[in-house]
Amino acid sequence: MCNDTTFSKAxxxxxxxxxxxxxxxxxxxMLAAALQAEVDEYIQRxxxxxxxxxxxxxxxxxxxxxxxxxxxxxxxxxxxxRVHDKRPSHxxxxxxxxxxxxxxxxxxxxxxxxxLRGLSTxxxxxxxxxxxxxxxxxxxxxxxxTRLLTVWQDEYKAWRKRALADKNYVYLWADGxxxxxxxxxxxxxxxxxxxxxxxxxxxxxxxxxxxRESTESWKTLLRDLKRRGLPxxxxxxxxxxxxxxxxxxxxxxxxxEQRCWVHKIANVLDKLPKRLQPxxxxxxxxxxxxxxxKAALDELAQFQEEYEAKYPKAVDCLTKDIDTLFTFMDYPxxxxxxxxxxxxxxxxxxxxxxxxxxxxxxxxxxxGLAMAFKLLTQAERRWRRVNSPHLVALVxxxxxxxxxxxxxxxxxPSDSVVNLQVDATLEPAIHNI
Numbered sequence: 001m002c003n004d005t006t007f008s009k010a011x012x013x014x015x016x017x018x019x020x021x022x023x024x025x026x027x028x029x030m031l032a033a034a035l036q037a038e039v040d041e042y043i044q045r046x047x048x049x050x051x052x053x054x055x056x057x058x059x060x061x062x063x064x065x066x067x068x069x070x071x072x073x074x075x076x077x078x079x080x081x082r083v084h085d086k087r088p089s090h091x092x093x094x095x096x097x098x099x100x101x102x103x104x105x106x107x108x109x110x111x112x113x114x115x116l117r118g119l120s121t122x123x124x125x126x127x128x129x130x131x132x133x134x135x136x137x138x139x140x141x142x143x144x145x146t147r148l149l150t151v152w153q154d155e156y157k158a159w160r161k162r163a164l165a166d167k168n169y170v171y172l173w174a175d176g177x178x179x180x181x182x183x184x185x186x187x188x189x190x191x192x193x194x195x196x197x198x199x200x201x202x203x204x205x206x207x208x209x210x211x212r213e214s215t216e217s218w219k220t221l222l223r224d225l226k227r228r229g230l231p232x233x234x235x236x237x238x239x240x241x242x243x244x245x246x247x248x249x250x251x252x253x254x255x256x257e258q259r260c261w262v263h264k265i266a267n268v269l270d271k272l273p274k275r276l277q278p279x280x281x282x283x284x285x286x287x288x289x290x291x292x293x294k295a296a297l298d299e300l301a302q303f304q305e306e307y308e309a310k311y312p313k314a315v316d317c318l319t320k321d322i323d324t325l326f327t328f329m330d331y332p333x334x335x336x337x338x339x340x341x342x343x344x345x346x347x348x349x350x351x352x353x354x355x356x357x358x359x360x361x362x363x364x365x366x367x368g369l370a371m372a373f374k375l376l377t378q379a380e381r382r383w384r385r386v387n388s389p390h391l392v393a394l395v396x397x398x399x400x401x402x403x404x405x406x407x408x409x410x411x412x413p414s415d416s417v418v419n420l421q422v423d424a425t426l427e428p429a430i431h432n433i
Contacts, residue, residue, distance in 0.1 A: 032078065035094060039081040042092055049087065057086045153370040159377075160207070165229025169195025169205060170396045171338070171386075172233035172255070174244050175345040176213040177372070189213050190372050191221055194344045195233065198396045200389020202344065204376045205230075209365055218247035226251055234395055235331065237342055239263035240321065258327040261288045262341045264318065271314035272307070280307070280314075288340060292403035293329050331395060333404025334388040348379050 039060070046058040061084035069076045083092035177190040191210035196202055206225060210217030232252035238244045239260045248255055265284045269277045283303050290296035300318070308315040318325075328339035338344070349372075386392060395401075 035078070035080050038094055039083055039092075042083060046085070046087075051086070058092075059084050149367055149370065152374045153366055156207075156370040156373040159373065161228075163228055164225060167195075167203075167205075167229075168198060168231055168396060169203075170198060170234050170392050171196040171335075172205065172236045173342050173344045174218075174236060174238040174248075175342045176210060176241065176244075177345065177349045189217070190369065191217060192345050192349075192372075192376070193221075193225075194376075196338075196386055196392060198393040200385035200392045202380070202383045202385070204373075204380055207369060207373050207376065209369055213241050213243045215243040215246045218244045219250060222247050222251040235327065235339065237328075237339055239342060240267065256327050256330075257324045258339055259321050259324045260340070260342045261325070262343065262346070264321065264325065268314050268317050271317055272311055276307075276311075284318075293326050296326055296329070329403055330400055331404065332388060332391040332401045334391065335386055335395075336404060338386050344383075348376060 043058060043060060047056060049057045051057055061082040063079040064082050066077055066079050069078055080094060085092050173194045175192050177192055189210045189212055191206070191208045191213065193205040193207075194202060195205040206221055208217075208221045208224075210221065232254040235256045235258055236248055236252075237258045237260060240263060245257065248257070265281065265288070268284060269281055272280050280303075283299070283306075287296050287299040287303065290299055300322070304315050304319065328336050331339060391401075
C-alpha cells in the first residue's frame, strides 16, 4: 500500500511538471534504458567466454561517473553502465553514447549549417537558443565553436588526401555549390562529387575549392582523384557547365555522360514567355519520364514542332544536348530516378543555398570548405542506397540495360540480348548472376 501511495504521489507530481521537463525526463529514461539494453546484449553475447581459471572474461563493472549531455530537450544527466572486458584487443564502446560525447548529434549538425549561413561564432548562442532552447547555450560558447571549426578543418584536410584505390564509384554526380565568404570578395565555388559504390551506397567523393567551376579547376580535382587511385565511373551526371565535361573527357574519357534534367528544364523555360512555361514544363516532364528512348524522342519531336517557329532558342537549348539527355535509359529503370538529375547534391545543400540575403557567408574559404565537408558527411550517414542496389554491381561489371529492361551480358556478342524485367520476383536471381 505504501508503495502504491508513493507511486501515486510521484505520478501526480509529474503531471504538474511542464511539457519541456516531461520531455527531458522521458528522454533521460529512454537513453538509460537503451544503454542498459546495449550492455545486456553485449554481456549475453560474450559472457560465456572464460580464461584458464574458468573466470568470465566479460563482466559488468558498475557505472561510469555521471555525465551531462546537452541536447534539444535540455541537459540529460547520465550514468552509463560499464563493462570490464578482459579479452586482449577488445574493449566495449557504446554506439549510443560514445566516450566523451557531450552534445547530441542534433546540436553538432546545427553548427556547420549556421556557420555556412553566415553566423559569426558570437552569434551561435542566440541562434541555438532560438532553435533548440536556452539549455543549448551551455554547450556552445564562442570558444567551443572556434575549437570545433579547427577540428573539422583538420578532419577535412586528412579526408581530402585519403587513398581511393579500393573505391569504385559506378555513378558519379558532379555540381558546383556557391556560397559567400565574409572576408573575401569572390564567392566560394565548392566543387562537389558524390558517388555510388557497387553495393548501392552513396558516398561523398570530393569537395574542393574551384575558381568559378572552370575547366582547369575540375581537371585539377579529377587529376588528384586519379592520382590517388580512383578508377573511372560508368556514368557521370552533371549540369551543362562546360568546365566539368571538358575535364571529364580529358581525365576519364571512358565515362558516359548524362546531363541533369532539372537544370536543362530550367534553361529551356527561361527562353519561353511566362504564360507558356507551365504547359512547356509539363511537356518537358513527359519527355524526361518517357518509358523508353523512342517514346522520349517522339515527345521531343512534338515539343520541337510546337515551339520551334516562335521560340527557336528554347528548342535549340533542348536539342543541342540530345546525345547526353537520354544516356540514363541504358541503365536499370529503377535507377532512372537517381540518374536524371544532380538532386543528390542539390538537396543536401538546399539549406545553405536558402540563406538570407543579410548573411555574408563563412569567415574564410578554408572554414567554408570544412563546414561544407561536415555538412555533407553528416548527411551521408542518413542517405539511403539507390533503388535495387544489387543492380549497381551488374552495371559495374559491364551489363547494359537498354530502355532499362534488357541487358547485354559481358563478353557476349552485342546481339545476345536477354530480356529482363526488373521486378521483385527476379531480383534474387539477378543478384546471383
